[in-house]
Amino acid sequence: MSKISISEKFNLFTEEWTPKIIAETNGQLVKIAKGSGELVWHRHENEDELFIVFKGHLTLQLRDGNIELGVGDMYVVPKGVEHCPLAEADTHFMMIEPSSTEHTGKLDLNVTVSIENQEWI
Amino acid sequence: MSKISISEKFNLFTEEWTPKIIAETNGQLVKIAKGSGELVWHRHENEDELFIVFKGHLTLQLRDGNIELGVGDMYVVPKGVEHCPLAEADTHFMMIEPSSTEHTGKLDLNVTVSIENQEWI
Numbered sequence: 001m002s003k004i005s006i007s008e009k010f011n012l013f014t015e016e017w018t019p020k021i022i023a024e025t026n027g028q029l030v031k032i033a034k035g036s037g038e039l040v041w042h043r044h045e046n047e048d049e050l051f052i053v054f055k056g057h058l059t060l061q062l063r064d065g066n067i068e069l070g071v072g073d074m075y076v077v078p079k080g081v082e083h084c085p086l087a088e089a090d091t092h093f094m095m096i097e098p099s100s101t102e103h104t105g106k107l108d109l110n111v112t113v114s115i116e117n118q119e120w121i
Numbered sequence: 122m123s124k125i126s127i128s129e130k131f132n133l134f135t136e137e138w139t140p141k142i143i144a145e146t147n148g149q150l151v152k153i154a155k156g157s158g159e160l161v162w163h164r165h166e167n168e169d170e171l172f173i174v175f176k177g178h179l180t181l182q183l184r185d186g187n188i189e190l191g192v193g194d195m196y197v198v199p200k201g202v203e204h205c206p207l208a209e210a211d212t213h214f215m216m217i218e219p220s221s222t223e224h225t226g227k228l229d230l231n232v233t234v235s236i237e238n239q240e241w242i
Contacts, residue, residue: 003188004195006173025169025197026149026219048146052127054193067124072175074125076146096217098147 006032006054010092012121018113019095019103020121031095031118035087042105043082049097050076056091060084069093127153127175131213133242139234140216140224141242152216152239156208163226164203170218171197177212181205190214 009022009032017039019031035058051058052074060067060075061084067075077083087093104112130143130153138160140152156179172179173195181188181196182205188196198204208214225233 001197001199003190006193006195023171023195023197025171025217028147028149030171030195050144050146050151069124072127074127074144074151076122076144078122096146 009121017111019118021118022121027098028096029099033093033095035085035091036089037087039085040104040107040109040111041082041084042107043080044101044105046079047098047101048076048079049095049101050074052094054092054094057088058091058093059086061086130242138232140239142239143242148220149217150220154214154216156206156212156214157210158208160206161225161228161230161232162203162205163228164201165222165226167200168219168222169197169200170216170222171195173215175213175215178209179212179214180207182207
């Protein structure tokens, strides 16, 4: 394995709300994604989900309040906690989560990218 | 839990080669550390170790070559792979690793910070 430049990886795609896998560690996948606007309310029953913002601003809407993440901020959404990401235009962020984590939890929507369709870059 | 500002967490300590824990996710700990110079050759038999550099330059010396990490670069040292971190002055980096990960593997040295002495900040 070579070193990974996170910014170079962000330059390899343009799709929004489409996680790209850049590394694996201890059964968890390191993914990066771009987003604008709102994804969808969902929860991961068995997986915590770590977010780190690299560009823009990401609001993690939770049922009991919003978590506001600017560049260099992180947050772990605990397993079972419903959340809905809301991003400023062209926000870039990282997620680290077990390989079993479904993109939009139990929901299979137009915006959903299934595990098998999440691409390594 | 509130959001975590990674840069604010780095402002909370000055010790070098002394991992501080800032979050837990899926049984893994998110740690940050500062380093200058060389730590020690060691390996983690059962744990992959993810590094992301936030300031300075970190060389991960491996037995078959060096991995050079600048700001925004990451690398996963696979379990069982011997490595020795070497940092430019005042380098800041993050590690994500299982909570079972010993600081310097099986070695217990003056520089070793045992799991029970790794502080949450």
